[in-house]
Amino acid sequence: MAITQVAVYAHLSPEDVEAFGLELDAIRRDIEERRGTKDAAYIRRTIGFQRILDLTARLVIACSSTKRGWLLGTAALATAKSIENMEIGHNVCHGQWDWMNDPEIHSSTWEWDMAGVSAQWRYSHNYRHHVFTNVIGIDDDIGFGVIRITRDQQWHPRSLLQPLQNLLLAATFEWGIALHGLYSEHERAADDAEKSAQTKAFLGKIVRQAGKDYLLFPVLSGRRWRRTLTADISANVLRNLWAYVVIFCGHFPDGAEKFTPEAIEDETKPEWYLRQMLGTANFDAGPVLGFMSGHLSHQIEHHLFPDLPSNRYAEIAVRVRALCDKYDLPYTTGSLPRQYLLTLRTIHKLALPDSMLLATSDDAPETSSERKFGPHPATAVDAPAGRRGLRTALAERAGHRRIRRAKAVES
Structure with missing residues (x-):
């Protein structure tokens, strides 16, 4: 089923895992030492742009009388909401800008433009998900409690x-995330009074x-309130769809x-790094798509360094890919359509019971373990020359599978 021995699955020796972690630590130190004025200007510029776009979109919606104006305003509003959620809210709440000591742009004070309470999300996401990424029974983000995503x-x-x-x-992703955060807080609540306080905060948000989006702004529009x-x-549905696609394609x-x-059990920091690397996926993106996704097109880099500024992920990715080599x-990366189609395949396939599926529970595209390589997988220590890691092992296994299938067809 799932991976139990991460280093064994990765075909790395303990010494390699330790060295791998030290090199990632060096990347972190380098970025921390170099972040500064340009990074601060980036997030302030992004917040300013998002707020101007949001205001402009609402004015276009309220003041124009044509269908084209409504479509343009709605698209701009959905874009503004996506930027606020993905590039600003998500990353600010991760503490990526706490080093600035700006009380407005700080993880402890930012409240984002969506249904969930930021503080509740920070526990379910920053702790439960990022610390225990893809650990069965601990990371509730595996299918978010409603999707069977692994055997x-x-x-x-x-x-x-x-x-x-x-x-x-x-379509309702913000509400799913909101409830997800509330349930996580209820699980860790010490008593009913604490649960009640969390529920009250949730309902208040x-x-x-809802009052802002579905009452205040329509009322301010007067007779055009329906518009x-x-x-x-x-705009909220479009933002939900986009956030859903980005998150699902990264995990x-x-x-x-x-x-x-x-x-x-007894996981070290280098082993944690390795688990993050193996448990996440990127999708290929240029500057615009990367920005619109909150730079979560670099989900691997985000999981390795969740509190480093998102505008640095592209340069970090170059160094991380070099380490992978x-x-x-x-x-793990691919085009956005490809990554999403693979995700949809898993969702539809695992709707069926395991007895109707073909691959084994240790060697399926969406579920694998170190047992797929046999009882004693090779590691770098076993390699006769150079380093033989997971990438080579997977390629060899895929080659053997193709040969077996060809022989089966011939027979």
């Missing part, structure tokens, strides 16, 4: 409905958020591995 999650008859549940989650209301609803394509709780590790 390590038990199949139930309701799983047959998950293609439809996936569509519903995509919903009232403020504004439908624009706000549409659920083939190559984003899952881990058993045993995998993190050095240690013969896969760097």
Whole structure:
């Protein structure tokens, strides 16, 4: 099923894992030493641009009388909301800009423009997800409690409905994230009074958020209130769909591995780095697509360094890819359509019970473990010359599979 021995799966010796971690630590130190005025100017410029875009979009929606004006305003508003959520809110709440000591742009004070409470999200996401990435039974982001995304999650008859549940989650993603954060807070609450306080904060945020989008702005539009209301609803749905696609493409394509709780027992920092590398995936993006995704097109780099400024991920990625080449590790990436189609394949396939699936639970595109390589996988120490890591092992296994399939066809 899921990976239990991360270093063994990666075909790296303990010495290699330690050296790998030290090189990543060096990258972190270098970025921390060089971040400064330009980075601060970047986030302030981004916040200013987003607020101007949001205001302009609302004015276009309210003041124009044509369908084209409504479409343009709605698209601009959806873009502004996506930037606020992805490049600003998500990254500010990760503490990427805390070093600036600016009380307005700080993880402890930022409240983002969506239904969930930022403080509740920070616990479920920054701690439960980022510390225990893809650990079965601990990281609740594996399918967000409604999607069976690995064979390590038990199949139930309701799983047959998950293609439809996936569509519903995509359209209402901000509400799913909001409830996800609340449930995480309830799980760690010491008593009913603490649960009640978290629920009150949650409901208060919903009232403020829904009141702003679905009451205040429509009322300010006067007789055109329906125009504004439908624009706000549409912009929120478009933002939800985009955030859903970005998040799912960073965590659920083939190559984003899952881990058993045993995998993190006595886990060292280098081993944590390695798990993050193996458990996430990127998608190819230029400057505009990267910006619109909150630079989560570099999900691997984000999981390695979640609190480093997002505008640095592209340059970090060059060095991380070089490390992957050095240690013969896969760097999981692909075009956005490809990564999403792979994710959809997993979602639809795992709606079915395991008895109807072809690959084994240790050697499937979406679920694999060190057992796929046999009882004693080779490591760098075993390699006769040079370093033989996971990338080579996976390529060899894929080659052997192709040969077996060809022979089966011939026979």
